[in-house]
Amino acid sequence: MQTRIHNDMRPEIAEAEEIIRNCVHCGFCNATCPTYRLFGSELEGPRGRIYLVKSLLEGNEEGEKTKGHLERCLTCRSCESTCPSGVKYSRLVHIGRGMLEKTFAERLKNRLLLAVLPHPQRLSKLAALVSPLKPLLPSGAKYVLSGKQKSRPAARHSRRMLLLEGCVQSVSSPSTNSSASRVLDVLGISAFPASGCCGAMHYHMGEEEEAKAMMRRNIDQWWPRLMAGEEAIVSSASGCGLMVKEYGEVLRSDPLYAAKAKKISELAKDIGEVLGGEDLGAFVECGQERKVAFHCPCTLQHGQKLGGLVEGILSSCGFRLARVENPHLCCGAAGTYSLTQREISERLAANRVQSLEADSPEIIVTSNIGCQIQIAGHSKMQVAHWIELLDQPKKGKP
Numbered sequence: 001m002q003t004r005i006h007n008d009m010r011p012e013i014a015e016a017e018e019i020i021r022n023c024v025h026c027g028f029c030n031a032t033c034p035t036y037r038l039f040g041s042e043l044e045g046p047r048g049r050i051y052l053v054k055s056l057l058e059g060n061e062e063g064e065k066t067k068g069h070l071e072r073c074l075t076c077r078s079c080e081s082t083c084p085s086g087v088k089y090s091r092l093v094h095i096g097r098g099m100l101e102k103t104f105a106e107r108l109k110n111r112l113l114l115a116v117l118p119h120p121q122r123l124s125k126l127a128a129l130v131s132p133l134k135p136l137l138p139s140g141a142k143y144v145l146s147g148k149q150k151s152r153p154a155a156r157h158s159r160r161m162l163l164l165e166g167c168v169q170s171v172s173s174p175s176t177n178s179s180a181s182r183v184l185d186v187l188g189i190s191a192f193p194a195s196g197c198c199g200a201m202h203y204h205m206g207e208e209e210e211a212k213a214m215m216r217r218n219i220d221q222w223w224p225r226l227m228a229g230e231e232a233i234v235s236s237a238s239g240c241g242l243m244v245k246e247y248g249e250v251l252r253s254d255p256l257y258a259a260k261a262k263k264i265s266e267l268a269k270d271i272g273e274v275l276g277g278e279d280l281g282a283f284v285e286c287g288q289e290r291k292v293a294f295h296c297p298c299t300l301q302h303g304q305k306l307g308g309l310v311e312g313i314l315s316s317c318g319f320r321l322a323r324v325e326n327p328h329l330c331c332g333a334a335g336t337y338s339l340t341q342r343e344i345s346e347r348l349a350a351n352r353v354q355s356l357e358a359d360s361p362e363i364i365v366t367s368n369i370g371c372q373i374q375i376a377g378h379s380k381m382q383v384a385h386w387i388e389l390l391d392q393p394k395k396g397k398p
Contacts, residue, residue: 011253012095012098013057013095015091015095016053016057016092016095016096017057019087019088019089019091019092020050020053020054020057020092022085022086022087022088023047023050023085023087024084024085025047026084026085027045027047028082028083028084029045029046029047029079029082029083029087029089030042030045030046030047030079031082032078032079032081032082032328032329033045033046033078033079034074034076034078034329034330034332034348035072035073035074035344037329038344038347038348043069044069044072045079046073046079046083046087046089048069049069049070049073049089049093049096050087050089050092052065052066052069052070052096053066053070053092053093053095053096056096056099056100057099063099063100063101066096066100067097067100070093070096070097070100071097071340071341072341072344073093074298074330074332074334074337074348075090075093075094075204075334075335076298076302076330076334077089077090077298077302077303078298078302078328078329078330080302081301081302081305081328094204097206098206098208102206109340110205110206110207113201113205113336113339114201114202114205114207117167117168117201117336118167118197118201118202118214119167119197120165120167120168120170120171123167123168123171124171127171148174148175149174149175149178150174150175150178150179150182150391151178152177152178152181152182152191153181153182153185153190155190155192156185156190157185157188157189157190159188159189159190159231160189160190160191160192160229160230160231161184161189161190161191161192161230161231161232161233161234161274162191162192162193162194162222162225162226162230162232162233162234163177163180163181163184163191163192163193163194163234163235163236164194164198164233164234164235164236164237164240164241164244165177165193165194165195166198166235166236166237166240166369167197167201168369168370168373169236169237169240169369172369172373173369173372173385175385175388176236176237176369176385176387176388177191177193177236178391179385179387179388179390179391180234180236180271180387182391183275183283183387183390183391184234184274186282186283187275187278187279187282189274191234192225192230194218194221194222194225194233195221196214196217196218196221197214198214198215198218198235198240198243198244199211199212199214199215199218199243200239200240200242200243200335201335201336202214203243203250204335204336205335205336211250212250212251212254215247215250215251215257215261216251216254216257218244218264219247219257219260219261219264222264223260223264226263226264226267231267232267232268232269232274233264233267233268233269234269234270234271234274235268235269235270235271236270236271236367236385236387237367237368237369238270238297238299238300238303238304238306238367238368239297239299239335239368239369239370241268241269241270241299241304242299242300242303242304244264244265244268245265245268245304246265247261247262247264247265247268248261248262248263248264248265248266249265270300270304270306270309270367271367271387272300272306272309272310272313272367273306273309275313275390276309276312276313280313280316280317283317283390284316284317284318285318286317286318286319286389286390286392287314287317287318287319287320287389288318289318289319289320290318290319290320290362290363291319291320291321291322291359291360291361291362292314292319292320292321292322292361292362292363292364292365292386292389293321293322293324293356293357293359293361293363293364293365294310294311294314294321294322294324294364294365294366294386295324295327295331295352295356295364295365295366295371295375296310296311296327296366296367297331297366297367297368297370297371298330298334299368300367300368301327301328302328307327307328310367310386313386314365314386314389317389317390319389322356322358322359322360322361323358323359324355324356324358324359325355325358326355329348329351329352329355330348330352331348331349331352331353331371331374331375332344332345332346332347332348332349332352332374333345333349333368333370333371333373333374334370335370338370338374345374346378349374349375349377349378350378352375352378353375353378353379356375356379357379357381361381362382363381363382363383363384363389364379364381364382364383364384365383365384365385365386365388365389366383366385366386367385367386367387369385372384372385
């Protein structure tokens with residue numbers, strides 16, 4: 001795609017221009033874009049949004065018009081999985097959004113969300129305050145308030161890994177990392193909790209410098225542990241895992257942190273990647289032919305390129321996988337999207353739940369807390385993280 005961007009030497013503008021020029025107008029991306037499938041509008045698909053950013057950079061597009069279309073993008077990266085030219089669309093959208101001025105109301109909403117969601121202690125206090133109103137709350141909010149902690153095994157193995165605690169997950173579904181720790185313990189690995197928000201919420205909501213500061217703090221905390229022998233930084237939330245895997249890219253120009261950030265990204269693993277490299281013989285009887293529907297989050301299949309990994313693990317452990325139509329589509333959670341673009345998010349969630357329930361599974365499982373809450377808020381079925389299904393080696397159903 002030809003561009004006419006002049007007189008701007010900022011590195012991100014040059015990067016955006018290169019991304020745009022890689023686009024060959026083929027339109028394959030539209031076929032897998034959730035918002036294009038909903039609206040059927042070129043400007044609600046990746047190709048149309050690329051044109052809008054191009055026009056914005058060339059000084060020919062109105063910011064307000066462009067902002068609406070860019071904000072309705074879920075940044076699910078499904079288009080990147082489809083694109084034959086390797087266009088880094090999500091990066092382009094991030095640059096485009098950063099060029100647009102937010103209104104006072106938008107800034108206020110973002111600050112309120114960021115003042116609570118990435119801070120487990122604040123989120124816990126808020127949950128305690130609204131707990132008496134639980135019967136009146138939407139089912140998704142009820143799910144956030146229903147998290148229960150399980151016991152974790154004591155450290156006893158020579159193999160050690162850091163396990164990201166997560167922000168929302170540590171409050172709404174603490175059982176996830178409890179189960180992850182117990183499963184790793186069976187495999188001869190001791191998991192040590194690693195606190196600190198990964199920075200994803202701030203980064204994707206345009207607070208890039210604050211996100212970078214959070215990344216640097218995490219690196220400072222994790223680095224001594226990694227140098228002392230922890231072999232990986234493990235995440236059971238694919239959204240957090242993807243962000244950590246991108247630390248090297250985000251901090252590539254930081255003279256003090258670039259090398260460490262690159263190493264951190266290399267050591268980051270999804271919990272599925274860890275299990276995929278281990279002998280799972282202790283878990284082969286967990287499934288007992290139980291039928292499960294797996295929702296593969298966008299951050300796992302399109303971001304980390306690990307589609308099929310969890311499905312293979314569940315099958316090897318005796319579970320039957322339910323058929324799920326259009327498994328590449330987003331559930332509408334997309335970080336804070338379910339809060340900032342509620343109407344579209346609701347429509348996407350309803351479509352996703354319908355496809356997950358169609359083959360009559362006994363349970364729906366996923367690997368990202370945002371998806372877990374989103375799906376639970378729209379389904380009457382039990383929804384959990386898939387690692388909890390394995391927290392029962394050589395036993396019957398939970």
